[in-house]
Amino acid sequence: xxxxxxxxxxxxxxxxxxxxxxxxxxxxxxxxxxxxxxxxxxxxxxxxxxxxxxxxxxxxxxxxxxxxxxxxxxxxxxxxxxxxxxxxxxxxxxxxxxxxxxxxxxxxxxxxxxxxxxxxxxxxxxxxxxxxxxxxxxxxxxxxxxxxxxxxxxxxxxxxxxxxxxxxxxxxxxxxxxxxxxxxxxxxxxxxxxxxxxxxxxxxxxxxxxxxxxxxxxxxxxxxxxxxxxxxxxxxxxxxxxxxxxxxxxxxxxxxxxxxxxxxxxxxxxxxxxxxxxxxxxxxxxxxxxxxxxxxxxxxxxxxxxxxxxxxxxxxxxxx
Ligand SMILES: Nc1ncnc2c1ncn2[C@@H]1O[C@H](COP(=O)(O)OP(=O)(O)O)[C@@H](O)[C@H]1O
Ligand SMILES: [Mg+2]
Numbered sequence: 001x002x003x004x005x006x007x008x009x010x011x012x013x014x015x016x017x018x019x020x021x022x023x024x025x026x027x028x029x030x031x032x033x034x035x036x037x038x039x040x041x042x043x044x045x046x047x048x049x050x051x052x053x054x055x056x057x058x059x060x061x062x063x064x065x066x067x068x069x070x071x072x073x074x075x076x077x078x079x080x081x082x083x084x085x086x087x088x089x090x091x092x093x094x095x096x097x098x099x100x101x102x103x104x105x106x107x108x109x110x111x112x113x114x115x116x117x118x119x120x121x122x123x124x125x126x127x128x129x130x131x132x133x134x135x136x137x138x139x140x141x142x143x144x145x146x147x148x149x150x151x152x153x154x155x156x157x158x159x160x161x162x163x164x165x166x167x168x169x170x171x172x173x174x175x176x177x178x179x180x181x182x183x184x185x186x187x188x189x190x191x192x193x194x195x196x197x198x199x200x201x202x203x204x205x206x207x208x209x210x211x212x213x214x215x216x217x218x219x220x221x222x223x224x225x226x227x228x229x230x231x232x233x234x235x236x237x238x239x240x241x242x243x244x245x246x247x248x249x250x251x252x253x254x255x256x257x258x259x260x261x262x263x264x265x266x267x268x269x270x271x272x273x274x275x276x277x278x279x280x281x282x283x284x285x286x287x288x289x290x291x292x293x294x295x296x297x298x299x300x301x302x303x304x305x306x307x308x309x310x311x312x313x314x315x316x317x318x319x320x
Pocket of ligand 2: 049050051
């Protein structure tokens with residue numbers, strides 16, 4: 001792999017459940033995101049997307065493996081490095097209301113965020129005014145409270161706060177899923193413009209493949225705590241190799257109603273996945289139309305046939 005800004009190496013995150021069972025939210029993630037790259041992360045609810053995002057920005061430690069940032073282990077570090085890592089890695093959550101303190105004005109929210117990172121008050125004030133404007137809000141939003149502004153405006157505040165420390169890496173975790181349809185495109189465009197103009201590296205999480213397609217050069221598909229396929233966007237859409245990716249693609253509604261009706265929907269069969277009971281062998285086998293004996297017994301290794309396109313499947317789909 002060439003240049004990598006953020007990397008996951010054998011990353012696992014386990015949660016201990018009542019009764020002593022272990023839930024493997026992340027179950028061996030290897031990943032490298034290059035500088036200024038945009039990686040989309042898709043998968044059903046519960047596949048571990050948010051856990052991966054939180055672990056990559058250091059909001060929670062991994063159970064096993066490590067996160068690297070600029071080549072260095074992001075886990076074991078001195079206070080000065082930790083502060084720098086906090087500035088460099090930011091996360092935008094799905095629900096902007098939950099991400100903002102209801103008793104703090106927009107301005108104080110951003111100023112406090114910067115103060116904690118060591119900015120002086122006058123510097124923090126100036127910066128808050130600059131980023132709020134860059135996020136598409138006028139300076140007269142600074143004295144307002146979250147309940148006085150719309151959901152889209154709240155997400156702009158969260159975005160302004162995230163860029164205020166000049167981060168290199170941003171995780172956007174379903175950043176438009178909680179917004180009404182009319183404001184989604186605006187927030188997506190804002191994120192895309194910021195990514196380009198600031199040279200941000202982004203992990204863009206969504207349960208919806210068509211959303212990440214607009215934002216991301218590469219797309220990773222997650223299933224039960226693993227990345228089962230990762231490819232450049234065009235290759236993933238044109239020639240998915242993993243049957244799970246193919247099923248996700250088949251679930252995207254077509255815009256043309258005639259073609260949509262004519263299409264045979266390949267529905268995912270079986271139970272929704274449960275990360276506290278990961279199947280033996282290939283974790284996707286209970287729902288896979290191509291599963292054979294080997295899939296019940298052997299966890300498929302990750303293969304990379306074309307550069308940048310890897311997948312973990314014993315019986316991959318033909319690229320033609
Ligand atoms: N703090 C926690 N304690 C126990 N289980 C958790 C915790 N956080 C997440 N999980 C579980 O980990 C799995 C992955 O969750 P999450 O990363 O939120 O998935 P996604 O974002 O893809 O929906 C889910 O089964 C979820 O219930
Ligand atoms: Mg999530």
